Structures are given as structure tokens and as C-alpha cells.
Amino acid sequence: MSKEFAVIGLGRFGGSICRALAEQGMEVMAIDSNEDRVNEFSTIASHAVVGDTTDESVLKSLGIRNFDHVIVAIGEDIQASILTTLILKELGVNNITVKAQNDYHEKVLRKIGADQVVHPERDMGRRIAHNIVSNNVLDYLELSDEHSIVEIVANNRIQGNSIIDLDIRAKYGINIVAIKRGNEIIVSPQANEFIQSGDILIVIGADADINRFEKKMML
Structure with missing residues (x-):
């Protein structure tokens, strides 16, 4: 059964979320105060509405509290x-994700009850920087301010070694949670699993420990 989403703000961030949800077959209501933007999404979203979401009566008229998840992607305002x-919180919306412009904005959003706060520009900047710094890093997902999941291509220094030989957990405090090998994904690999050429290691741990592992083993 598909969930119902509402996306408020149809700029680059909100628009991309709206498109992605629609492509996954979700029911999406697209809302923006700009009529041109709303018209652009009229054939993409299930419903596209022009509205001022700072007006409680507008949100009530849209039945906003009935949506499973509301994403507030308002840009500079x-x-x-x-x-x-x-207003969404006071109306009883169960799940609210909001785009923050900066750390102060995030603090206010969390205080008034936002369930998730995202910093798309900041997070993407960190992700790109992390990938640029290390040629072995394919992808980077920040879990918190200090912990991440990273995809690392196995190099010549670790190929042919088993996980127990490398002793990564004891030496670096990080865990290999999965190995991508061609079209196969080995979840929770055994200690006697040997690292092969072309393997992609999916590791989780503190950023400082992951960086230490990269510098020692991957350069």
C-alpha cells in the first residue's frame, strides 16, 4: 500500500524529492506559493496546489494531517x-522532515518538533569532499556528526587477506558490514572471508577511525 506524501516548496531540493517519490509510485501532493512551479509539477505529482503554507487554514483545507509524511523544502525564507x-506540528502531522539553511535554523526546527532535519547542501559538500580526498572511496553516508558508512574499493594492500587477518575491528574500531562483489552482496561477512580483487567494502564506524584506516591501509 503506497504512502501519501506532501512536499512543500518545489525548488531544486523539494522538486527532486517530489519527482523521486512519484517515480516510486507514491501518492504525492506538491505545494508551493509560486504558480509556475506548481504548474511544472502538475503532471508529475498526484496533486499540485498553489498555497501559502504559513496560513493554517490553507493547510487544514488540504487535509495535511492525513498525510503519512510531510517534507518542508522551503528555500531561503x-x-x-x-x-x-x-503549524504542521500543531495540526498533528505524524512525520515532518524539514530542510535547514544553517545550524541555527536546525536548532529552532528541532525545538518546535521537526522529526528529521536535513542539510542537503552541507551534506553533499561533505560527501563530495570525502570522495575527492580519497580515490578509494566510492560513496559516503553520514550517520551522525561523528559516524558514517563508507564504500571503499579494496586495493592491492588488502586483497588476498581474510577479514580476520586484517583485524580491522581491533586495530581501527570499524566494522565491515558487507562486501559488494560484482552483482553479489555478502552481508555480515565471516571472519574467514578473503578480500578479492574488485571487492567494495562497506564499512561503518567513527569518522576518525575510518580516516585512520584509509590513511594506513588504502593509500
Whole structure:
């Protein structure tokens, strides 16, 4: 059974979420105060509506509390973002994700009850920087301010060694949670699993420990 989503703010971030949800077959209501943007998504979203979401009566008329998840992707107008989030919370929306412009914006959003706060520009910047610094890193997902999941291509220094030989957990405090090998994914690999040429290691741990592993083993 598909979930129902509402995306408020149809800029680059909100628009990309709206498209992705629609492509996955989800019911999506697209909302923006800009009529041109709404018209652009009229054939993409299930419903596209022009509306001022800082007006409680507008959100009530849209039945916003009936949606499973509301994403507030309002761009530069921090006041509108905060007020919209506050109204959504007061109306009893169960799951609210909000795009933050900066750390202060995030603090306010969390205080008024946002369930998830995202920093797409900051997070993508970190991700790209991490990939640029290390040629072996394919992908990087930040779990918290200090912990991440990273995809690392196995190099000549570790190929042919078993996981127990490398003793990565004891030496570096990180865990190999899976290995991508061609079209196969080995989840929770055994200690006697040998690293092969072309393997992609999916490791999880503290950023400092992952960086230490990269510098010692992957350069």
C-alpha cells in the first residue's frame, strides 16, 4: 500500500524529492506559493496546489494531517519554513522532515518538533569532499556528526587477506558490514572471508577511525 506524501516548496531540493517519490509510485501532493512551479509539477505529482503554507487554514483545507509524511523544502525564507513546521506540528502531522539553511535554523526546527532535519547542501559538500580526498572511496553516508558508512574499493594492500587477518575491528574500531562483489552482496561477512580483487567494502564506524584506516591501509 503506497504512502501519501506532501512536499512543500518545489525548488531544486523539494522538486527532486517530489519527482523521486512519484517515480516510486507514491501518492504525492506538491505545494508551493509560486504558480509556475506548481504548474511544472502538475503532471508529475498526484496533486499540485498553489498555497501559502504559513496560513493554517490553507493547510487544514488540504487535509495535511492525513498525510503519512510531510517534507518542508522551503528555500531561503527561514521564517516561512519555521512557521509552516510549527503549524504542521500543531495540526498533528505524524512525520515532518524539514530542510535547514544553517545550524541555527536546525536548532529552532528541532525545538518546535521537526522529526528529521536535513542539510542537503552541507551534506553533499561533505560527501563530495570525502570522495575527492580519497580515490578509494566510492560513496559516503553520514550517520551522525561523528559516524558514517563508507564504500571503499579494496586495493592491492588488502586483497588476498581474510577479514580476520586484517583485524580491522581491533586495530581501527570499524566494522565491515558487507562486501559488494560484482552483482553479489555478502552481508555480515565471516571472519574467514578473503578480500578479492574488485571487492567494495562497506564499512561503518567513527569518522576518525575510518580516516585512520584509509590513511594506513588504502593509500
